[in-house]
Amino acid sequence: DVKVTQSSRYLVKRTGEKVFLECVQDMDHENMFWYRQDPGLGLRLIYFSYDVKMKEKGDIPEGYSVSREKKERFSLILESASTNQTSMYLCASRKNFAGQPQHFGDGTRLSIL
C-alpha cells in the first residue's frame, strides 16, 4: 500500500512566521502535490513537483514556495504566514504514468493566529 506521511496533524503558528510543512512518500513516486482544502472551495492545487528539484505552480501559489531535494520528500513553505492561510493542507503523490491516480496523506490542519 502507498503511504504518504505528513509530519504534523495539527499546527498552530503566528502571523509573520515562516512555516514548514513536510511530506514523505514511500512508493518511489515521481510526482508530488500540495493542496489546501477549504469549506465550499474544495481542493485547490498550490504547487506540484514532477521530479526531484522540479516544481510547477498550481492554481494558488501566492504566498507559498516548495522544495523537493529528494524524491521521497516534498516540503511546503509559507514564507510569512497570514491568517488567510489557515486551512487543511494535503499532500499527495503518484506514479508518473498516464492516468495514474493520486494518493493522499491525512493532512495538516494549520491555524495561523
Add this chain to the structure above:
Amino acid sequence: QKEVEQDPGPLSVPEGAIVSLNCTYSNSAFQYFMWYRQYSRKGPELLMYTYSSGNKEDGRFTAQVDKSSKYISLFIRDSQPSDSATYLCATLNAGNNRKLIWGLGTSLAVNP
C-alpha cells in the same frame, strides 16, 4: 462554469438505502475518472478508478461513466453508517495527466 460540477449535498439516507452520487464535466478530453472518499479530519482515499465508458463494480460500489453525456456516477448498495463521508469525483485530461480536476465533494450521512 467549473470543469467538474458536483452537488455538495448534504445527502442523508437510511441504512440499507441505495445511494447515487453524481458529477458532470465539460471537457471531452477528460479520459480518466476517479472517486475518492474522505472521512472527517482525514485525507481523501481512492475508492474507484475508471477509464472507459460503462460500469465498474467493487463490492457494494459501482462507478459508472457516460462519456456521451459527460456524466459520472457512484452507486453505493446496502449503505452502512460507515459510508458516511464526503465523496469527491475527479478526472484527468489525457493530454495533461498529472493534474486532477476536482468536484467540490458531496457530503453523505447514512443513518442507522
